[in-house]
Amino acid sequence: MSVTDPAQVHAFRALARRLARRRLRQLDLRVRIELAAIALLIDGFVFWQTRVPLDGLVRAHGPAVGVLAVAAGLAALLIAALTLAALHHARRLEAGPRGPEWLALPLVPAPLAAHLAGESSALALWLAAPAAAILAASIGIVPVVATVALALAFAPLLAGARAVGGSIGLVLALRRIPAGGRGAPIERVLAVAAPRARRRRLPRPAWRRMPAWRALVEKDLRVTWRRGALRRSALMALVVAVASLAAWWLPAELPLRHFIAFGLALVAAALLAQWLVALSGSDPFDTLRTLPIGLGGVWGARAVWALAGALLLVTSHALVARELSPHALEIFLVWSGLAAVGIGVLGVNYGVTLFPRADLAERMLGLSLGLAVAASIMIPLSGWIVLLTAILHSARRLPRWSRLEAS
Amino acid sequence: MTLRVADLRRRYGAIVALDGVSLEIRRGEVLGLLGANGAGKSTLLRTVAGLQPPDEGTVTVDGVDLFADPVGARRRLGYAAEEPSFYEELSAEEYLAFVAAVRGLDPEAAKARAAALADALGLAGRTDEPVQQFSHGMRKKLSFIAAVLHRPPVLLCDEALEGFDAGGALAAKRELRALADEGTAVLFSSHVTETIERLCDRVLLLRRGRVARELDRSAWGAPAPGPSPLEREFLALEGTTST
Numbered sequence: 033m034s035v036t037d038p039a040q041v042h043a044f045r046a047l048a049r050r051l052a053r054r055r056l057r058q059l060d061l062r063v064r065i066e067l068a069a070i071a072l073l074i075d076g077f078v079f080w081q082t083r084v085p086l087d088g089l090v091r092a093h094g095p096a097v098g099v100l101a102v103a104a105g106l107a108a109l110l111i112a113a114l115t116l117a118a119l120h121h122a123r124r125l126e127a128g129p130r131g132p133e134w135l136a137l138p139l140v141p142a143p144l145a146a147h148l149a150g151e152s153s154a155l156a157l158w159l160a161a162p163a164a165a166i167l168a169a170s171i172g173i174v175p176v177v178a179t180v181a182l183a184l185a186f187a188p189l190l191a192g193a194r195a196v197g198g199s200i201g202l203v204l205a206l207r208r209i210p211a212g213g214r215g216a217p218i219e220r221v222l223a224v225a226a227p228r229a230r231r232r233r234l235p236r237p238a239w240r241r242m243p244a245w246r247a248l249v250e251k252d253l254r255v256t257w258r259r260g261a262l263r264r265s266a267l268m269a270l271v272v273a274v275a276s277l278a279a280w281w282l283p284a285e286l287p288l289r290h291f292i293a294f295g296l297a298l299v300a301a302a303l304l305a306q307w308l309v310a311l312s313g314s315d316p317f318d319t320l321r322t323l324p325i326g327l328g329g330v331w332g333a334r335a336v337w338a339l340a341g342a343l344l345l346v347t348s349h350a351l352v353a354r355e356l357s358p359h360a361l362e363i364f365l366v367w368s369g370l371a372a373v374g375i376g377v378l379g380v381n382y383g384v385t386l387f388p389r390a391d392l393a394e395r396m397l398g399l400s401l402g403l404a405v406a407a408s409i410m411i412p413l414s415g416w417i418v419l420l421t422a423i424l425h426s427a428r429r430l431p432r433w434s435r436l437e438a439s
Numbered sequence: 440m441t442l443r444v445a446d447l448r449r450r451y452g453a454i455v456a457l458d459g460v461s462l463e464i465r466r467g468e469v470l471g472l473l474g475a476n477g478a479g480k481s482t483l484l485r486t487v488a489g490l491q492p493p494d495e496g497t498v499t500v501d502g503v504d505l506f507a508d509p510v511g512a513r514r515r516l517g518y519a520a521e522e523p524s525f526y527e528e529l530s531a532e533e534y535l536a537f538v539a540a541v542r543g544l545d546p547e548a549a550k551a552r553a554a555a556l557a558d559a560l561g562l563a564g565r566t567d568e569p570v571q572q573f574s575h576g577m578r579k580k581l582s583f584i585a586a587v588l589h590r591p592p593v594l595l596c597d598e599a600l601e602g603f604d605a606g607g608a609l610a611a612k613r614e615l616r617a618l619a620d621e622g623t624a625v626l627f628s629s630h631v632t633e634t635i636e637r638l639c640d641r642v643l644l645l646r647r648g649r650v651a652r653e654l655d656r657s658a659w660g661a662p663a664p665g666p667s668p669l670e671r672e673f674l675a676l677e678g679t680t681s682t
Contacts, residue, residue, distance in 0.1 A: 233567045234530040239539060239546035247540035251526065251533075258528035258569075316524030321490050323541045324513040434509050437491040 037140045044147040051151075063392065070399040071161050077406035078165035083173070090173050098174040099182075105166045106186055109159045110193045117153030117197025122204035124152045128225040135223060141216035148218065149198025156194050163190070244325045248333035252311050265310050269303035273345055276300055277352050286355055293353065294368055297345055301372035302401050304341045305379025308334050309397055312383030313390020320387075327433040331384055338376025345372050374419050375401065381426035387436055441466050441624035442487070442593045447496035449482055449648075456482040457493065458648035464593070464624040469615065471639030472628040479648040480628045481521055484597040487626065488518040501592040514542070517591035519599035523582030527571035531562065531581050534570060538585045549588060556584045559610040560603075576602040583611055587618060594618060596627045600634060605673040609666055612638055633667075 059067070082105065090098035124130075129148050163186055170179050206217050209224040242250075256262040276296030282289050311334065320330070346369040353361055378400060382393040400422040408415030442464040449457040456479050464470045474480050486493050487500075489509050498505040498512075505512040525534055532553070539549035557563050560580045565573075570581065579602045586594060596615070600608045615638060619625055629635055635642055636659050644652040666674060 232569065232572070234533065234569060236567060237530070237533040237536040239536045239550040241543070241546050242540050244541045244543075247537055251529070251537050254533065255526055255528050314526070316526065318490060318518075318520050318524045319526070322488050322513060322516065322518045322520075323538065324510045325541055326510040434506075435492050 036142050040140050040143045041146075044143045048147065048150060059392070063396075066396070067399070070403055073403055074399070074406060075161055075165040075168075077410065078162045079169045080410065082166050082169035086169060087173050095174050095178075098170070099178040102166060102170045102174060102179070102182060106163055106182060106189075109163050109166075110186075110189055113153075113156035113159045113190055114193040114197040114200070116159075117149070117156045117194045118200035118204060120155055121149055121152035121198050121201025122208075124148075125201065125205035125221050125225060126208060129222075135219060141218050145202060145216070145218040146195075146198070149195065149201065152201060153194035153198050156190070156197065160186075160190060244323075244329040245333040245336070248325070248329065249336055252333065252337070255314055256307075256311070259314065262307065262310055262314060265303070265307040269300050269307055269341070272296055272303055273300035273341075273348075276345075277348055280352050280355070290353075290356065290360075290364065293349065294364065297349065297368045298371055298375070300345060301341070301375040302397075304338065304372075305375045305397055305401075306394060308337060308376065308379040309383040309390055309393045311337075312380075312387050312393065315387065317388040321436070327384070327430060330433070331380060331430065334380040334383060335377060338373060338380055341376055342369055342372035345369070371419070374423055378419065378423050378426060381423065381430065385426055385429040385432055387433075441501050441622075442626065443497075443499040444483075444487060445497045445499075447483065447486060447498070448494045449486060449491070450494055455648050457486065457496075460496075460645070460648065460650055462626075462643060462650065464626060466592075466622045466624055467619050468641065469619050469625040469627055469639045471635040471642040472626060472645060473630075473632065473635060473642055474645035478645040480645055481597055482648075483645070484518075484595050484626065484628055488516060488595050489513060515592045517586035517589065517594040519579075519583045519586040519594075519596045521597040521599075521601070523578055525570040525578065525581065528569055530569055531557070531566040531573070534581065535566075535585060535588060538588060542589045544589055553584060553588060556587065556614065559614070560584065560607045561610075576604060576607070579603060580607055580611075583614075587614060590618060590621065590623065592623060594623050594625045596625065596629075598629055599627070600629070601631075605666075605670050606677055608634075609670060609674070 056064075086098055086101060089101055125148070129151065131148075134144060134148075167179055167183050167186070170182075202217055202221065205221045205225075209221060213220045213223070215223070256266050273296075276293050276299075279289050279293040279296055282292065284292075346365050349368065350361065350365055353364065356364060379393075379397055382396050382400075383390065386393040386396065400418070404415035404418040404422070406415075407418045442462075444460060444462045447457050447460045448455075458479075460479070460483055462470065472480050472483070482491075485491050487498050487505070489498075489505055489512065492506065500512040501515040503512045503515060526537075529537065535553045536546075536550070539546065539553070553566075554563070557566050557580075560583070562577060562580050562584070565577065570578065573581065579599065583596075583599055586596070586599075594615070600611055603611060612634070615625055615627070627635070627639060640656055642654045642658075643650050644654070665671075
């Protein structure tokens with residue numbers, strides 16, 4: 033076999049096509065429509081936010097500057113794609129990528145590395161959506177030739193950014209393993225990523241009688257503490273919540289501190305919701321579904337965390353935000369509390385209704401919250417309507433719990 | 440009847456996995472399920488366990504309709520999976536304590552039973568280790584313990600003893616027999632005809648998602664009591680008694 037075995041390159045391309053088709057088929061029609069609708073709305077938001085400033089720029093400085101601005105926007109997206117691909121690929125290589133025991137197969141390293149990088153960087157394809165919105169926003173403002181040229185250039189550049197990101201991800205993963213060793217870089221990384229035997233013992237548990245939801249809550253705590261990704265997710269929510277409290281001490285005008293504290297409180301709530309979705313994803317389907325736990329138990333166990341998080345956030349802000357007038361403080365606490373509960377409940381709903389597809393639930397949560405933020409920027413307070421609609425819509429799907437099956 | 444399955448149908452696209460399967464298991468009966476790969480054994484067991492809804496048909500567990508009252512039915516079910524999944528970060532004992540709490544078992548009694556089962560199956564001394572450190576056989580044993588911990592009226596075993604060492608398999612078979620003697624209805628799927636012959640009172644042969652034949656013990660005769668010669672050799676090596 034040569035360094036670039038054409039047969040293997042062809043086989044990996046065919047595999048990538050089949051995987052893409054299968055993943056698309058796994059999304060039911062309603063979810064596909066929802067994803068497309070939300071992507072369209074976000075595109076609309078980017079379009080609107082780009083077109084007006086671009087028009088002003090072209091009127092003030094001419095079309096050449098406008099073309100440069102569009103190119104800069106696309107370049108920023110390419111950098112984001114590259115960064116996303118690199119970080120995601122490094123993380124997946126460290127955890128052990130999906131698929132068969134790659135090292136047990138007679139594979140040439142180059143196509144294998146390219147395939148794994150392509151799998152990791154598929155996430156970056158989502159950035160094509162805002163790029164399309166930026167290009168659409170430039171139509172009629174900058175010369176059509178420039179728009180077409182930028183569009184034609186973007187597709188291969190995005191592929192290039194994904195490839196470069198994949199290479200950087202491999203280098204990052206290589207830096208985390210002991211130096212030396214035999215074989216190509218991808219083989220060395222995969223050899224270390226393979227499960228390592230590490231004998232350790234855990235403290236004996238207390239056998240106690242408790243309701244099912246409480247048993248789940250206790251189990252959630254243990255699993256979060258011991259699983260790196262879940263622990264990081266929970267800690268991140270906590271860190272941002274603390275940052276939202278710290279905002280009250282910033283050396284800035286009170287309205288600005290008020291705004292930052294509120295914004296960070298919402299981000300903390302979103303991160304808490306993301307952790308709740310990840311918790312749902314950590315439940316093994318066959319284990320949970322064969323135990324006598326009903327919808328109330330599963331939903332309640334996770335909603336307790338959402339409510340506790342919101343309560344902690346509101347209480348700590350009530351203690352810290354002393355400079356606000358009583359009326360302003362009341363409004364702040366009610367709004368941030370309601371938003372935190374709403375976002376948390378949305379996370380719980382998505383985690384339960386899309387179980388065991390935590391990846392899909394996380395995407396839906398991100399898109400719903402992104403849409404709510406975009407709506408609020410376009411029309412003040414309309415984000416609340418979006419959030420409420422998403423909660424009600426996901427709540428209507430909760431009875432599906434009794435009919436769920438592993439996809 | 441403790442388990443009643445009526446006209447169960449399930450398709451995967453064009454593939455018919457279950458084509459009108461009906462069966463009944465009485466209290467204290469061990470029903471074997473034999474069939475080639477793809478015959479529908481695992482689909483049947485997963486459907487009866489409530490892991491996937493059928494296209495048509497009903498499942499009644501100890502008088503409770505599985506699809507009308509899934510939580511009530513799962514209280515009465517135990518399921519030892521072919522490929523069990525766990526909370527990998529929990530120790531085996533933490534996992535069993537969680538299962539016992541969710542099932543509302545008496546904590547002390549459940550703890551004692553879990554310890555006794557772990558000892559009998561050869562897991563003693565390893566139950567404080569995270570499940571992610573367990574071998575395939577140890578995972579299957581843990582799944583078996585979790586399935587029988589509450590002495591369920593209906594027990595579903597999907598290739599449950601595959602991966603067990605000889606001592607563990609013997610202990611598990613003894614436990615299954617003891618449960619059956621207490622009144623548990625057992626649906627036991629396996630590729631190993633020898634295990635089915637020794638353990639089961641009746642056998643259904645599945646073929647292409649249908650019950651092709653039904654046999655009772657008279658069809659294959661009474662098995663030799665106690666362990667086989669090879670099992671005796673293994674037990675002697677391990678220093679385990681065969682009683």
